[in-house]
Amino acid sequence: MATPSCSSAPSSGTGSSPGRRSARWILTSARGWPRSGSGVRCMHDRVVILTRSHEDNVDLAVELRARGVTVIELPSATIEPLADDTALAAEIRALGPDDSLVFTSRAGVDAASRPVRAHEVRATVAAVGAATARRCRDWGIDAWTPSEATSAALGRELPFGSGVVLLARADRAESGLIRELAARGARVREIVAYRVVPAARGDVEAARRAAVEGAVTVVASPAAVEGLIAAIGAAAFECARILAIGPTTARAAAHARVKPRVVSALTAGAIVREMEERDVGDR
Numbered sequence: 001m002a003t004p005s006c007s008s009a010p011s012s013g014t015g016s017s018p019g020r021r022s023a024r025w026i027l028t029s030a031r032g033w034p035r036s037g038s039g040v041r042c043m044h045d046r047v048v049i050l051t052r053s054h055e056d057n058v059d060l061a062v063e064l065r066a067r068g069v070t071v072i073e074l075p076s077a078t079i080e081p082l083a084d085d086t087a088l089a090a091e092i093r094a095l096g097p098d099d100s101l102v103f104t105s106r107a108g109v110d111a112a113s114r115p116v117r118a119h120e121v122r123a124t125v126a127a128v129g130a131a132t133a134r135r136c137r138d139w140g141i142d143a144w145t146p147s148e149a150t151s152a153a154l155g156r157e158l159p160f161g162s163g164v165v166l167l168a169r170a171d172r173a174e175s176g177l178i179r180e181l182a183a184r185g186a187r188v189r190e191i192v193a194y195r196v197v198p199a200a201r202g203d204v205e206a207a208r209r210a211a212v213e214g215a216v217t218v219v220a221s222p223a224a225v226e227g228l229i230a231a232i233g234a235a236a237f238e239c240a241r242i243l244a245i246g247p248t249t250a251r252a253a254a255h256a257r258v259k260p261r262v263v264s265a266l267t268a269g270a271i272v273r274e275m276e277e278r279d280v281g282d283r
Contacts (some may be wrong), residue, residue: 006212006213006214006235006236006238006239046068046069046070046275047069047070047071047072047210047213047215047216048064048069048070048071048072048215048216048217048218048271048275049072049073049074049207049210049211049215049216049217049218049240050071050072050073050074050218051074051075051076051077051200051217051218051219051220051224051227051228052075052218052220052224053075053079054073054075056220057071057073060266060267060268061073063268064268064271064272067268067272069268069271069272069275072202072203072206072207072210072215073202074200074201074202074203074204074207074228074231075200075201075202076198076199076200076201076219076223076224076225076226076227076228076231077196077197077198077199077221077223077224077226077227078196078197078198078199078201078227079107079194079195079196079197080194080195080196080197081111081114081194081195082111082192082193082194082195085111085114085115085193086115087191088111088112088115088168088191088192088193089112089115089116091166091168091189091191092112092116092120092121092123092166092168093116093120093121095121095122095123095163095164095166096122096123096163097122097123097124097163098161098162098163099122099123099124099161099163099164099165099166100123100124100125100126100158100159100160100161100163100164100165100166101121101123101124101125101126101166101168102125102126102127102128102154102158102165102166102167102168102169103125103126103127103128103132103135103136103143103168103169104128104132104151104154104167104169104170104173104177105128105132105169105170106131106132106135107170107193107194108132108168108169108170108193108194109127109132109135109136109139110135110194111168111193111194112139112168112193113135113139117140118139118140118141119140121141123163123166124144124159124160124161125141125142125143125144126143126144126145126146126154126158127143127144127145128145128146128149128150128151128154129145129146129148129149129150130145130149131149132145133145144158144159146158148264148265149264149265150246150264150265151174151176151177151246151248152176152180152246152247154177155176155177155179155180155181155184156180158181158186160181160186163187164187164188164189165181165186165187165188165189166189166190166191167188167189167190167191168191168193169190169192169193169194170192170193170194170195170196171192171194171195171196172195172196172221172222172223173190174222174248176247176248178190196221196223197223197227198223198224198226198227198230199227199230200227200228200230200231200232204231204232207228207231207232208231208232208233208236210240211232211236211237211239211240212235212236212239212240213239214239214240214241215240215241216240216241216243216271216274216275217237217240217241217242217243218243218245218266218271219242219243219244219245219249219252219253219260220244220245220246220249220266221245221248221249221252222248222249222251222252224249225249225252225253225256226252229256234256234257237256237258238256238257238258240258241261241274242258242259242260242261243260243261243263243266243270243271243274244260244261244262244263245262245263245264245265245266246262246264247262250262261274
């Protein structure tokens with residue numbers, strides 16, 4: 001297989017700046033795809049690659065398809081439970097009424113709820129967003145949520161008492177939330193609730209071709225960035241139009257030599273707007 005490359009079709013002299021990367025991505029290969037200079041428009045102007053789990057993508061994928069967008073699902077990070085969750089259970093059970101138990105994902109709630117029953121949790125519980133709070137309710141616990149579903153808002157707004165703030169989250173979690181809470185005077189502890197393994201599952205070749213042609217590609221965690229690059233290759237990743245959920249994911253994408261658009265919450269509208277803005281820029 002030839003190494004893919006992305007490039008702009010030649011400008012017609014209507015004001016496009018030299019070297020500007022447009023939506024007319026060209027795949028250079030032995031398979032008969034258009035080569036640079038053909039002026040052929042991108043075949044994937046209405047394609048989006050979603051890298052979250054299928055569960056996370058269900059509603060979003062339905063809405064995107066209803067808007068005429070082709071959706072390629074390529075989950076790029078896998079959640080793995082701990083081999084031994086004894087320490088996790090002990091930490092949660094040891095928390096008292098003055099303490100706070102904080103979850104930054106549904107996976108964290110799932111990990112905690114396996115060994116610990118709801119009535120054993122005496123601490124105040126907080127969740128990063130509505131989806132995580134719903135998982136807490138399924139467990140039998142009402143959780144406080146911040147004004148927006150981001151770690152930044154959680155760090156700024158979390159109410160806490162004189163006790164410990166325990167973060168139950170992934171082994172690869174970023175340290176910004178800890179710093180924010182510590183700066184506010186919280187006594188923060190962290191415990192690993194589950195592991196995140198970068199690994200893509202799905203039609204990798206379809207995703208690679210779409211990425212090379214400039215498809216909007218959504219990444220929601222540094223692990224997803226890593227897993228996606230491992231699957232489709234760095235060259236294809238650099239061609240894609242990246243939408244990163246949150247600044248931590250954006251930094252991971254930037255380390256891979258792309259300039260992502262950062263969104264705090266992912267919606268079909270945000271993805272379609274990104275496509276439309278790209279189309280306008282190519283006229």
